[in-house]
Amino acid sequence: MLLECKGITAGYSRSPVLQDIDFAVDEGEIVTLVGANGAGKSSLVKTISGLLRPMRGELWYLGERIDSLPTAERLRRGICHVPEGRQVFSGMTVAENLSMGAYVRRAKDKASVQQRLEELVNQYPFLRERLSDAVGNFSGGQQQILAIVRGLMSQPKLIMLDEPSLGLSPMMIIEVFDLVKELRAKGHSILLSEQNAYAALAIADRGYVIENGRVTMTGKASDLLASSEIAERYLGAGSSERFETDTTQRTATQIRACIDSF
Template sequence: MLEVRRLTTGYGADAVVHEASLEVRAGEIVALIGANGAGKSTLLKAISGLLPVRGGEVVFDGEQIAGVSPKERVRRGLAHVPEGRQVFAGLTIEDNLWLGGNANRRLGAEDSAQRLAEMCARFPVLAERLLLPAGNLSGGQQQMLAIARGLMSRPRLLLLDEPSLGLSPLLVSGIFRLVAGLRAQGMAILLSEQNARQSLAIADRGYVLESGRIVLAGGGKDLLDDPQVAERYLGVGKAQAGQGAGEAAQLAARLGKILQR
């Protein structure tokens, strides 16, 4: 469905993402994990057309779309839910949703209304507040609205950037359940997350981005079990073991000094 081939992109004079290749097949959740500043958001922006591609290809449904406008990409079934929610705080929840629907002109007015009704059914918390300004919503509710707005265009592939960021553990679980539910309905999702553990746990496959380069790829479960991933992204393994050993050595040295007294 989506094939990114040796994509290079960035801001100003500097490239941030270097020759990244990845693939998302129909109906898959693909996790893109990486540390703060690795280039995850930058890569997503190039896929949705918010940033120009400097090299390489973005192929969607077999067609090269690297030169296609962001709006046209939405029309073709590719929606991007950006990092940090970016809902229009002064507009009502309903208007925020309409904006998502309007992004896809292939949908007629009736179809958009149908879609709004579907969003209300899926997100009762939004349905109850349709006429309130989006700024009144809590962080978790705003994330729901951002996702619902993305869904209004009826995407077949959803680019989701850090949906769990800044949310309480309970809400984070809710977001991951929602993402798994979208896959169950046949949607493909490219999920960029710093929360490597939970995103790899639900992902069919995953990619690890380090300093703008894809350094590792594999099945979600395989990456979860990979010692390198565990050490760098799950907070377990060598690094902690090393730290623990260091602390033990320090303690022993201190104990030694005490005993010498």
């Protein structure tokens, strides 16, 4: 097992947000955390990356307990956190943003960091074309892809994506979720925290439903997606009909075709 959380309780000050969370991510799979805004999904991701310290419980990664390790050490070991809201450095260039993604490695081996940057921008041509551009002028979707690629600069084993579709257009959501599938195909393990339950479960292997800081349901993503209870709470009754009327017919058809291909 790549990552295991055992009885994790965590929060802010003395107020727990997460209560006795148990879950796991295995190598080579996409696991999604589904829940409403404020359910505790982001807090769990922050606890795994070390931005929040658990009050109780244990975190295990590759067979070693890591809940006492600092964030930088977790990053060195291969745990990458792509935060909610992208949080790119808007006044810096693409090249500078990507370089920041390798800050725990730069001092030791600048040559390998530059090589890694070259490899990644060759995979994502729009970044190469704009290496010297400040990213503050990028669209939300372009910034999200940049944030993910910045995370890849650390050469992670586990990539944690917190609300990657937040604020994006339907077409950019397709592009971002295609990128997530591509990362899994390249051997990365993905922990995906998403309010967009339909799209997230469509590409995931397994899912955990979090409500009020507790895991209330877990199972294969396909089973959760087919669950009437999940549909009622997170997809909405008649979600497919509303989905079609809330976008243009052409965009809705493209999104459904993309999701069906997952």
